[in-house]
Amino acid sequence: MKLVATKSITEGTELAKTIYSDNGQVLIKKDIKLTKRMLKRLHQLGITYVYIKDAFTEDIIVNPPISEELRIEAIQMVKTSFKDFQDNKVKSNGYLLEKTGTKMTEMVSNIVSEVKNRDEVLSILSDILISDDYIFSHSINVTIYSLALATELGLPNKQIHQIGLGAMLHDVGKVFIPEPILNKTARLTNHEFDIIKSHSEEGFNFLRKSSNIPLLVAHCAFQHHERLDGSGYPRGLTDKDIHPYGKLMAIADVFDAVTSNRVYRDAMLPHEGLEILYAGSGTLFDTKMLEAFRKTVAIYPNGISVDLSNGSTGIVVRQNKNLNDRPVVRIMEENGEQVSPHDIDLATHLNLMITNCDIASGNKV
Numbered sequence: 001m002k003l004v005a006t007k008s009i010t011e012g013t014e015l016a017k018t019i020y021s022d023n024g025q026v027l028i029k030k031d032i033k034l035t036k037r038m039l040k041r042l043h044q045l046g047i048t049y050v051y052i053k054d055a056f057t058e059d060i061i062v063n064p065p066i067s068e069e070l071r072i073e074a075i076q077m078v079k080t081s082f083k084d085f086q087d088n089k090v091k092s093n094g095y096l097l098e099k100t101g102t103k104m105t106e107m108v109s110n111i112v113s114e115v116k117n118r119d120e121v122l123s124i125l126s127d128i129l130i131s132d133d134y135i136f137s138h139s140i141n142v143t144i145y146s147l148a149l150a151t152e153l154g155l156p157n158k159q160i161h162q163i164g165l166g167a168m169l170h171d172v173g174k175v176f177i178p179e180p181i182l183n184k185t186a187r188l189t190n191h192e193f194d195i196i197k198s199h200s201e202e203g204f205n206f207l208r209k210s211s212n213i214p215l216l217v218a219h220c221a222f223q224h225h226e227r228l229d230g231s232g233y234p235r236g237l238t239d240k241d242i243h244p245y246g247k248l249m250a251i252a253d254v255f256d257a258v259t260s261n262r263v264y265r266d267a268m269l270p271h272e273g274l275e276i277l278y279a280g281s282g283t284l285f286d287t288k289m290l291e292a293f294r295k296t297v298a299i300y301p302n303g304i305s306v307d308l309s310n311g312s313t314g315i316v317v318r319q320n321k322n323l324n325d326r327p328v329v330r331i332m333e334e335n336g337e338q339v340s341p342h343d344i345d346l347a348t349h350l351n352l353m354i355t356n357c358d359i360a361s362g363n364k365v
């Protein structure tokens, strides 16, 4: 399979992956030849790229970071819990939060075991899942990234689980922000922005009331927008005062935010997301953690198009786990001329560099 821009695909193209809604309903099934109506639907849903079947890339596999079933179940659970919190059933009644904390802890354990058992770098691009509400899929993506980073850092199991729960709940304070402000696509006024920013503290105050949610989990909500140089919020803490969980979550949160499709802009690709993070290395984000994070994500995910420094163009076939910026590439063109496809392992061709990475358009590489 390969990744192509939705706007460039034509009728009759076959999808290589099923597209689900966030409640697990199949929107467009894989292997079906796309009709004009389905193409229109993809545009309406804001899906900017899809995996398609293609004779030259049939053997390219894209593994989701966790199983589709678990991911859908997790998103649903966050959705139901956050809605319950919003309905205020819990603010006055700690019982629901206790119950939810227990359910979420179990869910985190399931995600931890799937993330730990994978032998590959993470590629959330592989899950093109539609979400009518960004916050729920964002909470799960941040959980997956945080757990992968915590594992890479070699943290003890207990801390990994706390981080997972903290990630799942890091934005819980947003349920107390009025929806018209939260979902506003136009430029926010300073006052509205201050209201949005209050979600960190709101989340903290909400979570710390629960006896079965560790205080450090509540601090993930409190500190995920703090930055090393003190430019973050709500308290403008600096490096030494920010808890490691807060530093870790900042990385996972920003990476998912910039690599996800939002109403106001298209998703960046992973290598662009990493560039954003690296621009803040040591000033906004912890350098050591960034290095570890870089090792956990697929910088050039399978199925993506890349240009190489020798003038050839190809599709990423598979990852090299310890050299995740040097994948195996199937060369399709050399200096603009089509060639018979052949694979080059960039881990052993150190003279070659990736000079560009993009989503292919249509049937062209």
Ligand SMILES: [Fe+2]
Pocket (backbone or CB within 6 Å): 170, 171, 199, 224, 225
């Ligand atoms: Fe946030």
